[in-house]
Amino acid sequence: MASSAAENQDFPSLSVERNADGQAVVKVAGAWNLRAIQPLARALREQLTGHTSGAHWDLSDVSxxxxxxxxxxxRAWGKQRAGHLNLRPEHEGFFAHLEAGPALADLRVKPVERRRRLWVAGRSVVTLGQHMIDVVLLLGKVSLAFVDAVRHPSRMPWKEISANIYRTGAQALGITALVGFLIGVVLSYLSAQQLKAYGAGIFIVNLLGISVVRELGPVLAAILVAGRSGSAMTAQxxxxxxxxxxxxxxxxxxxxxxxxxxxxxxxxxxxxxxIVLWTNAIALIGGMVAAQYELDISVSYFLAExxxxxxxxxxWLGLGKGLVFGGLIALLACHFGLRIQPNTESLGIGTTNSVVAAITIVIIVDAIFAILFSSVGV
Amino acid sequence: MTGATDCIIEIRNLWTQFGLQVVHRDLNLCVHRGEVLSLVGGSGSGKSTLLREMLGLEHPTQGEVKVFGISLRDGDPAELNRIRNRWGMLFQEGALFSALSVYENIALPLRELKTLDDELIHDLVMLKLDMVGIERGHAAKMPSSLSGGMVKRIGLARALSLEPELLFLDEPTAGLDPDRSESFCTLIAHLKRELGLTVVMVTHDLDTIVSISDRVAVLADQKIAALGTVAEVAAVPHPFIVNFFQGERGKRALEGLKLPQPAPDAPLRQAH
Structure with missing residues (x-):
């Protein structure tokens, strides 16, 4: 048995010699295993191209x-056995194997046919329709389950609800506070620059109050929660x-x-x-801090006004939006989670789609709210 | 051919601890070049952990694992990367890359060498598929659309794609029908003969153990409780071994071996 030192020195080689009858013999020697030929594959392939199965081949020195x-x-022999082949008996098995196998040619894996554009467009419309139907079906199933659980409160999954409130609510307080505070500061600072020019600094309270409480708080919180909790639900x-x-x-x-x-x-x-309530409060605090510095509007005046x-x-409108957004995000996250196929790629695509769809739907629904309640609270 | 140099895997004074729980206590083992070693033991006896430590996926708490004479903990990283091309592993669930087709799964290790041309890779992949008995028509399929037995055989084809000298098998025949397990054993025996393959295998399947292993190592009481040929190990009066080999199933599997069975009325001595 060759020791490991010999194995390392055993380079595959190829040479042409003359035998006793003066015929050319291709002499193959050294180690012809993957580890040895792998670094020299290109050179060996070039050397092999000149020789065909018609030649005499001597493989008896292959270690x-x-x-x-x-x-x-x-492959150098054109996928057939060389006519004149001298071979060690223990290597016979490899070639017998190749000979017994079906012809290796024309079994190449065909690349997937490129699909036509119209077909792709049609398919995406059908997929969108399918998603909508499935979401409505899921909503129906959840509603039925809810009615059932209300009738038999013992079936209501209290523990799961409480665990999920903690996970999606309590654990999201930090990130929503950070983002809310910064948005409040930025919004207040930029508005103050404009209001100062007109000497209308005190309207910062109206501007911040309406925009944060009615729009920014709910939408900001929904986008953060969709990215944070929605993706987690889909993946889970x-x-x-x-x-x-x-x-x-x-x-x-x-x-x-x-x-x-x-x-x-x-x-x-x-x-x-x-979370909407919490984000509102923190964003307003951020706004108050900036207003104090920029416009000299005191915190007590801000709060009183x-x-x-x-x-x-x-x-109430903001909180109502929060409720609807929350339900929609969870419903979409579950919908995409349940459609995932058993492979890693599908998991990634599903999670991405879930977040993108949730954020898009949140903004669409927000626009619908804006139209429906245009006469409320302004 | 005896002595330390003959060990393709050498485990010395190995301890594994998870918190306070000791899994392996001062364990020693040498796997000889060219043999098929079966690792058996009850569930939770640390067989899979030991296998993972031989592959360098986990490190023991104390002690040393050397594969091809290189320490898996302290070896030169470049050297360690080279030995990873010299072994192959078949995971229990196949561990095929689910985002890649069957063909791509087997071609991946060959492509990573960066020196072989696509046509040679193609022919080699097809050859491996033939070897494990998968029809070439399945080459374009994705792993999620295959049965468990097929996933396992494709996993083996992938493990063999780099022509390894050392093959690790984790429960290779679990989940295969008897006919398939039989052909799996034949395949391993054939490869061992043809390529001088060394095989380390974790298994519960007595038929597999009896038909292909040269030696059996029994993991019990946090160490190798018995090591030797199937016949030698089966004769050791350790409670686990007695249960394992002398049960109804064990007796049936051992019948083919014609080894001296202890007389049924002879009291079995407890090892501890």
């Missing part, structure tokens, strides 16, 4: 051989789908809409308005 080495010679349900956990629940007679989807939707519909400047209907 090591494996399928890759045999294949390289086999997706992995449960891949590992057949959802099938296991169905087999046990536990409806997954009741145990997985309903608690997420309820929890986010509860925690979202609370706020109820006059912003009708309380705006707050």
């Amino acid at each position: 090591r051989m494996d399928h890759a080495g045999a294949m390289m010679l086999w 349900l997706g992995v449960m789908r891949v590992t057949e956990e959802i099938d296991a629940m169905s087999v046990m007679g536990i409806p997954y809409t009741l145990r997985l989807v309903l608690p997420r939707v309820i929890a986010l519909a509860i925690s979202m308005p609370l 706020l109820p006059n400047a912003v009708p309380v209907a705006n707050l």
Whole structure:
């Protein structure tokens, strides 16, 4: 058996010699295994091109051989056995294997046919329609599960709801506070620059109050929660789908809409308005701080003026938006999570789609709110 | 051919601890070049952990694992990368890359060498598919559309694509039908003969152990409780071994071996 030192020195080589009858013999020697031929593959291929299966081949000095080495010679012979072949008996097996196999040519994996543009466009419309139908179906299933759970409160998944409120609400306080505060400061600072020019500094209260409470608070919180909790829900349900956990629940007679989807939707519909309230408060604090520095408007004046400047209907509208956004984000996250196929790529695409769809829907619904409630609170 | 140089894998004074739980206590093992070694043991006995430590996926708490004479913990990183091209691993669930087709999965290690041309890679992939008995028509399929047995055989084809000298198998026949397990064993035996392959295998399947292993290592009581040929190990009066080999299934599997069975009424001595 060759020691490892000999193996390293054993380069594959190829040379042409004359035999006793004066015929050219291609002499193949050294180690012809993948490890040895791999660094020299290009050079060996060039050397091999000149020789065909018609020549005499002498492989008796080959010290090591494996399928890759045999294949390289086999290809030089035009995928057939060389006519005059001298070979060590222990290497016979590799070539016998190649000979027995079906012809290696014309079995190349065909590249996927390029699809026509119209077909792609049509397909995406159909997919969008399918998504809409599926979301409505899921909403129906969740509503039925909710009605059922209200009738039999013992079936209501209280623990899951509470765990999800903690995960999507309490744990999101930090990030929403940070973003809310900074947006409040920036908005207040930039508005103050403009208002100062007209000597209308005190309107900063109206401007900040309405924009934050009615629009920015709910939308900002919804976008953050969609990115944070929505993607987590999609990934979680997706992995449960891949590992057949959802099938296991169905087999046990536990409806997954009741145990997985309903608690997420309820929890986010509860925690979202609370996060909106929190984001509003922090953003207003940020605005007050900036107003104090830029316009010399004191915090006490700001707080005293706020109820006059912003009708309380705006707050209710903002909280109502939060509730709707929360439910929608959770519903879409679950919808995309349940559609995930058992492979890693699908998990990535599903999570991305879930977040993109949730944010888009939030903004569309926000526009609908703006039109429907245009006469409220302004 | 005896002595330390003959060990393709050498484990010395290995301890593994998870928190306070000791999994391996001062364990020593030498895997000889060219043999098929089966690693058996009850669930939770640390077989898979030991396998992962041999692959360098986990490091022992204490002690040393040397593969091809290179320490997996302190070896030169470039050297360690080279030995990773000299071994192949078949994971229990196949661990195929789900984003790649069957063909791409097997071609990936060959492509990573960066020196082989696409046509040679193609022919080699097809050859590997033939070897593990997968029809070439499946080459374009994605792993998620394959059955468990096929995933396993494609995993083996991928493990073999770099023509390894050392092959690790984690439960290779679990989930295969008897006919497939039989052909799997034949394939491994054939490869071992043809390529001088060394195989380390974790398995519960007695038929597989009996049909292809040269030696069996029994992991129990945090160490190698017995090591030797199937016949030698089966005769050791350790409670786990007695249960494992002398149960109904064990007896059936061992029948083919014609080894001296202990008389049924002879009291079995407990090892501890």
